[in-house]
Amino acid sequence: MTLRTYIVSRILLTIPMIFILLTTVFLIMRVLPGDPVLLHFEKMEDPALIAAMRVRLGLDKPLLMQYFDYLFGLFRGDLGKSMQDYSSIGQQIFAAFPATLELAIFSMLIAILIGIFLGVESSKAYNSPKDHLIRVFGIVTYAIPVFFLGMILQMIFGIGLHWLPVGGRTYQNMVPTGLNVGPVHFSTGLYTVDSILEGNILKLGTALKYLFLPSLTLGLVLCGIFIRLTRSNMFETLRLDFVTAAKARGLKDSTVTYGYALRNAFLPVLTMMGLQFALLLGGAVLTETTFSWPGLGRYLVDRINFRDYTAIQGVVVVFGLFVALVSLAIDLLYAYLDPRIRL
């Protein structure tokens, strides 16, 4: 199989999965509850008002028509209108998305760095007390509810030591503007990237300060699986001939471990990144709630409190698509990095 056929077939495989995802979300949000409009108003409301809302949201049509409206709307990038104030759900999601993306990137980075470092240390000290200690650490991080860990870190570094802020994304007047050269305005919505584009170190520092605790929380909870994966892969790799040969040539221990052996053990870590991404987004919902981080997860919880079914449906769809696209991207990257898949 050439790389191109692999890419094409992988993309083709994503289409039915996305279709199933969209249909499942529709079935759960529109068909299961019976009538979302009635559920939205907990107490009895004026029937005229209820009927008007149904018409305005297109919920008066037969279910099959609603289904097609929903699919075609998505195709055009239209996620529908909020039950709360008929505002565009797509716009609100678009505004909240960068915050979640930034949190996800930094948490994944922290999880991988901690995971690889401890995994390597663990595999080098195989079956020693240090190895056991690292394994137990990995197991314990798995068993901690992410929001509880977040609160503990808030308590220590925010409330106790006053080192880091306990919530939000930055100060009011510290929002980076992104690139501004003459008439050109460009911003990504990722505060770290935007402050670099703007060339403002102070804003970058502030953004990182706010980002640190939420991403550490989420990163710590996810690092266990990377510890385990790196440990078992490195354990085997460190006993291969080429590692012994490199050691025999007198290379430094750290060069052999990180420069030679780890390179071999990295591909499984990449695959795991794709698999863990869904878990990461679930954790992000709870982390965002704990740290008042204005991302998609916070928007979702906020909409739940308003029983805003159309908005919730939109967020759930976006979360699902996000995961599907990330796992597609990681699979393609894997194919590019691992020549065996092309053969």
Added chain:
Amino acid sequence: MTQTKIRRSILSQLIPGITSLAKRGLAGWLVLIGAILTLSIIVLTVVSPWVSPYNPSAINVGHPLLPPTSQFLFGTDDLGRDMFSRVISGGGIMLQVSILSVIVCFIIGVPLGLFSSHTGGVVDKFFNLIMDSVYAFPGLILAIALALVLGRGVINLALSIAVIYIPSYFRVIRSQVLSIKEMPYVEAANAAGAKRRTILARYILPNTIPSIVVVATVNFADAILTAAGLTFIGMGVNATVPDWGWDLSNGRQLLLSGNWWVIAFPGLMIILLALGFTLMGEGLSELLNPRLEQSGE
């Protein structure tokens, strides 16, 4: 057999079991410690009505937000409820939800996996695609959507959580069946004219049980954490019964003014319960599937 005889025979089986577990190295110890942790929390929850010093739901038992003292070991919350009583009785809902969701996963995931993978062909492809799609979806978010439309209550919460873990059972069963199906003894049973149901139930299912046990223990821990997460964002069963997840959610605002005890103890209990199941799963997977550890999975 009389009651005492039965009890004695169970004990005589159990004690050598425990000592032989301890001889199996780290894996044996993990199972042992995990089992002790989970069992003690379950027992604590069951006996809590008789041992808790105050009514866990009664307000103004003490002054609001008292730090831990000798009278209120874990302090009081914002309504003056005794945190110690709430901590020892707060596991009930979480345990019910997780036990129920594991049962549902088991009842649906195992037969579906057996049926689908043994049938093969288009049927298998179809179920596999559906299960993969659910598996790839962010679990907590799917559970939130389901819990929202199903409504409150222990059964609805358990169902919402079960849906996201059914694919784990399906996948494990499927990969096992695909390899067992080709074994000579199954072929022999086929050739001897055994019925499909007999082959599935008597020849294939028993061989998949070790893997299912491991998945189920890990599933317990996941279900507990998911239930806690759902309760934290306000989608729990209700606020009238003491619950660790609810206390954490309630304590989030109180924490900002320094009242650490309102969250510390309930959070610790969730960790201990989830940790118990995780340790058991970790140890069992090593004891029951020694090949996994060797192949580095």
